[in-house]
Amino acid sequence: MRTRLIASMAVLLASSTAAYADASDGVVKIGILNDQSGVYANFGGKYSYEAAKMAVEDYGGKVLGASVEVITADHQNKPDIASNIARQWYDTEQVDAIMELTTSSVALAVQAISKEKKKIDIVTGAATTELTGAQCSPYGFHWAYDTYxxxxxxxxxxxxxxxxxxxxxxxxxxxxxxxxxxxxxxxxxxxxxxxxxxxxxxxxxxxxxxxxxxxxxxxxxxxxxxxxxxxxxxxxxxxxxxxxxxxxxxxxxxxxxxxxxxxxxxxxxxxxxxxGFYWNRTPEAAEFGKRFFDRTGAMPNMVHAGTYSAVLQYLKAIEKAGTDETEAVAKALHEMPVNDIFAENGKVGANGRMIHDxxxxxxxxxxxxxxxxxxxxxxxxxxxxxxxxxxxxxxxxxxxx
Structure with a gap:
């Protein structure tokens, strides 16, 4: 009897551990870090945060049985402030991925921290090709556009x-x-x-x-x-x-x-x-644009739509990988085509650049x-x-x- 009880407890413990291994602490947390009060506030800002929340809602609010949470902060276009926020998010707030990152100097700084911490970052708001060039990262992705x-x-x-x-x-x-x-x-x-x-x-x-x-x-x-x-x-x-x-x-x-x-x-x-996006170009984009307008009072640009796409693809990658573990999710992001309101038959190159029309x-x-x-x-x-x-x-x- 005692042997059976120990065996049963071992099975329960193993299954519980496996469940948490699938989605870390039971929550997938995404941080939208950008300029919300300066020259790029309308370029991305609070509207990118809304786009990210729309993607989570459209996905169903959960992935692998874990709830998905989106948080946001204003980096004020300052790499030191952005770096401090990123470290706090990773070290104490259990953030799994940071996205948007308007301002190239900020994006480069946060991508370096994400590489150090082995966390996913997906840039939609910054433009420098250095992100997928000399300063590329195995966990870094560049989504909406770039200077090239x-x-x-x-x-x-x-x-x-x-x-x-x-x-x-x-x-x-x-x-x-x-x-x-x-x-x-x-x-x-x-x-x-x-x-x-x-x-x-x-x-x-x-x-x-x-x-x-x-x-x-x-x-x-x-x-x-x-x-x-x-x-x-x-x-x-x-x-x-x-x-x-x-x-x-x-x-x-x-x-x-x-x-x-x-x-x-x-x-x-x-x-x-x-x-990289225009709300009135296709019926699907127009439908997304109307929903976005209903909650923000503005139509989306390529940064907002790109953020929606990045969040959606990240959740799909977690589903494909069967875990939110960084290495597995990065591998899935490299392998999966991108088909949504932003990109048609998009693909991620070996350098992390998402290639689309x-x-x-x-x-x-x-x-x-x-x-x-x-x-x-x-x-x-x-x-x-x-x-x-x-x-x-x-x-x-x-x-x-």
Whole structure:
């Protein structure tokens, strides 16, 4: 009798241990870390948090029998603050994965910590190709877009249209440098020239001296290698100097639906830009956009939709792996195709880059917009294998050359 009781207890203990091994402590916790009060607050911000919660709700709120929780914090665009939050989340709050990570310097810092802690990070808000290049991680993934894909779209298109001389107005940190470099390479590869560049601090309020340098360069195209309110304010102040009226063209190298809405069609009309998602492109995207609008009062851009996709795919990977253990989930993320409202037949390269189609857009004139938030004409689809760097050429040491 005693032997049977011990045996039964051993079976119960083993089954209980197995259940917790499937989903760690019985909860899968995802952290959305981004800018919620600065220049990128509408670019991602609270809207990305809502997108993440939508993905969890659409998945059913549980994975492997464990509840799924989403938490969020504002990193204020500061790598030290982001690093402290990430360490606290991993060390004391049992966070399993961190996502979004707007601002490239922040994303690089948190990806390094995630690599150290052997935790998954999926970047949707930052752009630098270093994330899947020299600083790639076996547990790091880059989802929505990057500086290379933006350069292929907007940079390549404008040179072909005759914009063959460029001057750059660049945000003075990792993202801006990467976007300028990638775009300049495409300009030169297509027969164009770059006459110079000037760099401005993140979240500056006065662009006059920078814009005057760009204007005096005589370049046909002024490439705005910045984002969020920095780009919007650059465009507004450029109008005050009569830059576009004087015959030069502005290229918004990272500009999304959120910024177009903030600027308004009157000011934004005619801008050429590249996004990885547009809510009015397919019926499925439109349905998602309506649901997103109902809870936020805004239509989603590629960062919001990309965050939804990243969270959904992470939960699918846990299901496929049969556990939330990092190595197994990372392996599943590399193996699984991505098919959802954001990506059609997307795939994850060996360097962690999710490869999917991108779209070259032109902002409509006010009279061309039929419904609210209908701001884009899709000029071209850029196939994923053209839009993103071949993983074998990315410089990622994890990729076999």
């Amino acid at each position: 894909s933006l350069a292929v779209g907007t940079g390549g298109a404008l040179v072909k249209e005759g914009g063959d001389t460029w001057f750059f107005l660049t945000a003075d940190y990792a993202f801006g440098y990467s976007l300028e470099e990638n775009t300049a390479n495409f300009v030169k590869a297509n027969g164009g020239t770059v006459s110079g560049a000037v760099r401005h601090p993140l979240a500056t309020t006065d662009y006059s001296s920078f814009l005057l340098q760009a204007q005096s360069s005589g370049a046909k195209v002024i490439g705005l290698a910045n984002a969020g309110l920095d780009t919007s304010n650059s465009i507004k102040q450029a109008a005050e100097f009569g830059i576009v009226a004087g015959g030069q063209r502005l290229a918004a190298l990272l500009f999304t639906l959120a910024e177009v809405h903030g600027l308004g069609l009157e000011a934004a009309q005619g801008l050429t830009l590249t996004e 991108m779209y070259l857009m032109e902002v409509k004139k006010p009279g061309e917009s039929d419904v609210a938030w209908d701001y884009y004409k899709v000029l071209a689809t850029i196939p994923g294998d053209e839009a993103f760097i071949d993983p074998a050429k990315s410089g990622c040491p994890l990729v076999s050359q």
